[in-house]
Amino acid sequence: MPKDPQKIAIIGFGAMARSLQASLTKTQSRLAIRATLLPREFHASAELPDSIHLCGTVEELIEWAPSLVVECASHEAVRHAVPELLRAGIDVVVVSVGSLSDGALLADLEKAAQSGKSRLTVASGAIGGLDVLRSAKSAGLDTVIYTGSKPPAAWKGTPADDEFLLSDLRERTVIFEGTALDASTLYPKNANVTAAVALAGIGFERTKVTLIADPTSTSNTHQVEAGGAFGRFSILLENRPLPDNPKTSWLAALSIEQCITRHFQNIEL
CATH class of the missing domain: 3.30.360.10 (Dihydrodipicolinate Reductase; domain 2)
Structure with missing residues (x-):
């Protein structure tokens, strides 16, 4: 799938997602979040910018054809949405890293990525080293x-x-x-x-x-x-x-921004 920096999607739209969107806008980078995946029961109460395309199912998000999806929601989102995205050939950044303590889920994600020839990246979050x-x-x-x-x-x-x-x-x-x-x-x-x-x-x-x-x-x-x-x-x-x-930690949100930036760089430093 082509790496279009203007077709980034995010799963969830809580505090971290809003911070990420604000940071990308503030830096005036070529990167932009253009879609989000939220369960339909949250659509009525969601306060989203007009520029964000709202998806209610993983299938709708896949049809929108994002170049990168950032999971920024929960362990359940990793379990139920990420494997399907990987199998569809869509690269994913996972923020809910704790979900990967489930060995069976980690193995499923590996198989899904192999099947879709896609890549899963784990955000480093608030830690270095x-x-x-x-x-x-x-x-x-x-x-x-x-x-x-x-x-x-x-x-x-x-x-x-x-x-x-x-x-x-x-x-x-x-x-x-x-x-x-x-x-x-x-x-x-x-x-x-x-x-x-x-x-x-x-x-x-x-x-x-x-x-x-x-x-x-x-x-x-x-x-x-x-x-x-x-x-x-x-x-x-x-x-x-x-x-x-x-x-x-604020640094956790910043680490996601760096994951996105590095994903679209031709030279990774």
């Missing part, structure tokens, strides 16, 4: 540890909301310790970074994860530590949250 993990994995990684810390409000609507009175926390509190597999299952909207780290490194079952609610912080902090035959490395990022969604 994934290129180091991918490179080091070939020599052998012994340990990968991810620690994520966010203000208590960012953990609203998660299992931590049931276990802790988040609004009353006065000090850094560990809300989860375990594997990346469990973190991705229990915190699907907050732990996409965890999944990205696991995929780049030693997998979901061997990657250790600690999640923290920190009332003294105004940023989302991500730290990755790894060791192996290559040596050791540690990376720490302090990211501002997306203004419209405290659960998401």
